[in-house]
Amino acid sequence: MNIENWIGIAIVAVIILIILSVFLRFVPVGLWITAYFSGVKVKIGTLIGMRLRRVIPHQIIRPLIKATKAGLDLKIDELEAHYLAGGNINTVIDALIAAHRANIELEFTQAAAIDLAGRNVFEAVQVSVNPKVIVTPDIAAVAKDGIEIIAKAKVTVRANIERLVGGAGEDTIIARVGEGIVTTVGSANKHSDVLENPDLISRTVLGKGLDAGTAFEILSIDIADVDVGRNIGAKLQTEQAEADKNIAQAKAEERRSMAIAQEQEMRAETQKMRARVVEAEAEVPLAMAQALRSGNLGVMDYYKMQNINADTDMRSSISDQANGESEE
Template sequence: MGLDPIVSVLILAVVVIIVLSVFLSFFPIMLWISALASGVRIGIITLVAMRLRRVVPSRIVNPLIKATKAGLGLNINQLESHFLAGGNVDRVVNALIAAQRANIPLIFERAAAIDLAGRDVLQAVQMSVNPRVIETPIVAAVAKDGIEVKVKARVTVRANIDRLVGGAGEETIIARVGEGIVTTVGSANSHKDVLENPDMISRTVLGKGLDAGTAFEILSIDIADVDVGKNIGAHLQTEQAEADKKIAQAKAEERRAMAVAQEQENKAKVVEMKARVVESESQVPLAMAEALKSGKIGVMDYMNLKNIEADTQMRSSISKPDTSPDGKHD
């Protein structure tokens, strides 16, 4: 049983559409026609070869059309090699067109190198035409009189295309400007000098050539704000005085401890001496007995010695103050 003519036509149409889609995916006829209409001479085989090299033809042909219309004189091999290297072809072409309009000398090789280095070459060209203002964070510095000064600056820079590859970025500019601010304020005799003449910071910082080795050229440095901070000198002196006080207290405590130790040592010596006296006194009766036995002293001598001893004790008791409640001796 034959197919319905309408069904056959529909099947044929679907097959034709599929074949045509596959054909156009490998043979971008419309892109080729657009290139020819724009004056870009490119073969259809070249576009097919791009497909085989996994290159999207539109990402090469469309920038090439823009470059040709702008009169840049680029060829398809330059753009395709940059694309295969991982670059952004459209951005590079736009940067070249912008540089040409602004009379900035920029060749394709340098623009491609800047793009492959990870920098936005189009933004760099735009910054060369329209300088950018970088605002630094608040930088705190201390003048010679010990007063803290807080400074905020605005740095106007433009891109230096010749130093974009290998040049330092914005962070370096901010760090160098901050260093210049600290140096200028620190060399001022008084914080009042900085408050009266804030432009001295700008002149000093600009004179240091802070843009050397960076991807930017500093056009001006403007002081946006100057404030007075803490009295760092007085704070440091207070801390030093407190530290000296603690040291003096520690030394005094050390001397007191040494005095207490010396006192205890003297008391121990007194006790030791008293013990020796008692020990010596205990030897007296033995010595007296030995003297009597050996005949070195007589009985009368011994009695006279006892009388002298009794008389001495009596005199000692009389010389002592009266400690009884009624003031009488027992």
Template sequence: MDGLITTIIIFVVAILVISIFLSFVPLGLWISTLAAGVKVSIFNLVGMRLRRVTPTKIVLPLIKSTKAGINMNVNQLEAHYLAGGNVDKVIDALIAAQRASIDLPFEKAAAIDLAGRDVLEAVKMSVNPKVIETPNVSAVSKDGIELLVKARVTVRANLERLVGGAGETTILARVGEGIVTTVGSSEAHKEVLENPDKISQTVLNKGLDAGSAFEILSIDIADIDVGRNIGAQLQTLQAEADKKIAQAKAEERRAMAVAKEQEMRAEVVAAEAEVPRAMAQALREGKLGIMDYYDMQNVISDTNMRNSISKSGKDKPSIGNEKDNPNKG
């Protein structure tokens, strides 16, 4: 009984040891390398485990490159992996470049990948150029008419300038700037509508792909729409602004006139206030007699009475002639 228990314990321990060994040592992957004819030692695979490198992400791309006839070594791929690169995509890009007869060394492909660009997509774009479309670019000709231009730009990736070169956004911005310049220099919008290729030629002659990661092959005008009459709108806005300025100046003159009138009325009231004082002074000095004062008061009263009668006469309703009155006896 004791012998059976000991045998079971030994068997379990052996299974655990084998499981730990197989999980730490990629034996199956090593056998795959032997079958593919790739020289990778078992100790090298164990070293990858110790360096926290996933062996499959190194060995499988290495097998792929070997089968494609590209000489690579483990240290190159492992260094690129430790630097944060995508080893599998770099190998795919190298294979695609080799098939397309494009000179792309591993160092250049690794640098493009580490720069954050899709190296495989760049190789594909070098073989098959890409068409990028600009949004509607608003440009105004000299006659004040707005044109909405949409262009299609055919570009090819330039692998030599892919590291540090400008991207698609810069190309679109430069093309838009060229469209605005070309339309803005035209005397009339009809010239652009009649010869849209004038925009393409002008933009291409500017060398917009300088310093970019792409080579511009062609610029084709896809659509031109006539927009607003910007010149008329500007004239309308200017006329409205002139109108407001004139109204403000007129209001300023009216306010000054009202202020002047009130000032003159104040002077009249002030002068009328001096009359009683002057009369009192004249009475004290004997220059004005008491009867003269009463006569002046009578004249003032008579004038006020006449004014009251004239105002009441205007307020009375008009009375027709006697022959128009049917009740007349």
């Protein structure tokens, strides 16, 4: 053979390899062989159809192989529909296998609905088999005697698969338990009653049916810790007394301000009256002069009036001096 023949054979071989690699990439023959020997009957055309529908075949076939080996009878169309809906095939298959081993009735449609609802269906099955303990934060409540009680509870719950879709979660359980603790402590006459019988809280809270409408079933509520907090009653009384004192001081200050204002007003009025008296006294000499000129007042009358004023001033001076000596 000449060089041209070798070049032609090489080109044909490369083309064949490219076509074969493209075919094997588009048609997962290896996955089909694995499924066939695992007992999963799937056609090559079905795998090609998955490629055309933009479905990754191994994300459907491998979970199906796992389910078949676990004894579950599932259809490829169901798995593919759930995949196209945005579900997690592996989580659903693991949940179905766990439920099948634990003798829990769980259908694929129900598991798929729980998965599409945003809940971890495999974890829910595990919690249904092995109950979960939820620890509440410190919850403060006040008894009728004003003493604060701080309690912490451990809530043992089991997942209720039938209520996983649309049921409330752990936060609702914690909130309801906290409400029950506050109600129970608040109805106690003395805080010592709660300290002596902490199981009173558990019995009261359990009797309220707190798991209604939730995705869990409450098995037990155990009070893990109970502490005595502040004397809220005494604190409120102290704050009330302080507030009353501030109000009284404010009212007293208001009365003092009003008294000062009235005093200043009276002083101003007195000054006005004195000014009027001074003005009137200033007019007396003018009036007397006018009376003397007109003949209505004689000179002797004027001297008598002056003597009377001098006598009055002397008597006033003697009286003031006598009062001062008596005080000494």
